[in-house]
Amino acid sequence: MKKCPNCQVDVLDNWSVCPLCESPLETTGQESPPTSFPEISLRFNRRKVKQSLTLVSLLVVLLFFVSQSIWRFQFFGLEFVLFGLMTTWIMVLVLIRKRRNIVKGIVYVLIIFSLLSVYFDYIFGWLGWSLTFVIPTLCIAALLAMFVVIQVVKIDPGDYILYLQLAALMGFVPFLFIFMDWVVIELPSWVSIIFSFLMFWSVLVRHGKAIWNELGKRMHV
Numbered sequence: 001m002k003k004c005p006n007c008q009v010d011v012l013d014n015w016s017v018c019p020l021c022e023s024p025l026e027t028t029g030q031e032s033p034p035t036s037f038p039e040i041s042l043r044f045n046r047r048k049v050k051q052s053l054t055l056v057s058l059l060v061v062l063l064f065f066v067s068q069s070i071w072r073f074q075f076f077g078l079e080f081v082l083f084g085l086m087t088t089w090i091m092v093l094v095l096i097r098k099r100r101n102i103v104k105g106i107v108y109v110l111i112i113f114s115l116l117s118v119y120f121d122y123i124f125g126w127l128g129w130s131l132t133f134v135i136p137t138l139c140i141a142a143l144l145a146m147f148v149v150i151q152v153v154k155i156d157p158g159d160y161i162l163y164l165q166l167a168a169l170m171g172f173v174p175f176l177f178i179f180m181d182w183v184v185i186e187l188p189s190w191v192s193i194i195f196s197f198l199m200f201w202s203v204l205v206r207h208g209k210a211i212w213n214e215l216g217k218r219m220h221v
């Protein structure tokens with residue numbers, strides 16, 4: 001256990017400075033408990049996960065066919081939609097298993113798939129399909145996976161701040177591709193940007209109170 005020489009209070013956990021006055025702590029001879037907070041299990045319902053994923057997948061496929069019937073675009077085919085949905089399912093399964101650090105899991109999966117797509121695009125004679133189609137599709141899949149996980153897993157309120165940051169990143173990357181003129185067709189990147197915008201504001205509106213409370217705690221307001 002550690003003690004603050006200034007405040008004369010005992011401090012639990014792995015603090016190196018006093019959380020009240022920020023003075024260096026002194027180590028006492030008493031043994032401290034491993035944590036001052038109880039371990040809270042992150043519970044989820046497997047049936048609800050499957051139902052949510054199935055519903056999202058059907059809606060995305062339906063939206064693709066409806067959009068294609070209205071605008072008759074040939075920018076990307078059903079294979080990219082199915083690839084995105086497959087990635088979404090993989091991400092959700094990974095995140096459920098690593099649900100104590102969901103944001104890190106999303107970033108790891110996103111980086112691995114992105115690097116693989118860029119690598120295969122390069123070795124097959126760079127056509128730009130990795131930046132034009134695959135990475136924006138991966139960003140959309142990450143946003144959908146994050147949305148599903150938020151709905152079915154009870155998480156710490158502070159994690160919503162990380163979700164906002166990740167949603168903003170998912171919109172910034174495709175916007176950078178467009179700004180640098182690295183894409184052949186801009187539509188997939190714009191779709192990813194729109195998804196990012198909607199995800200950002202949906203999290204902010206639905207969990208705004210928890211987010212502001214957490215920001216207040218971190219900023220000591």
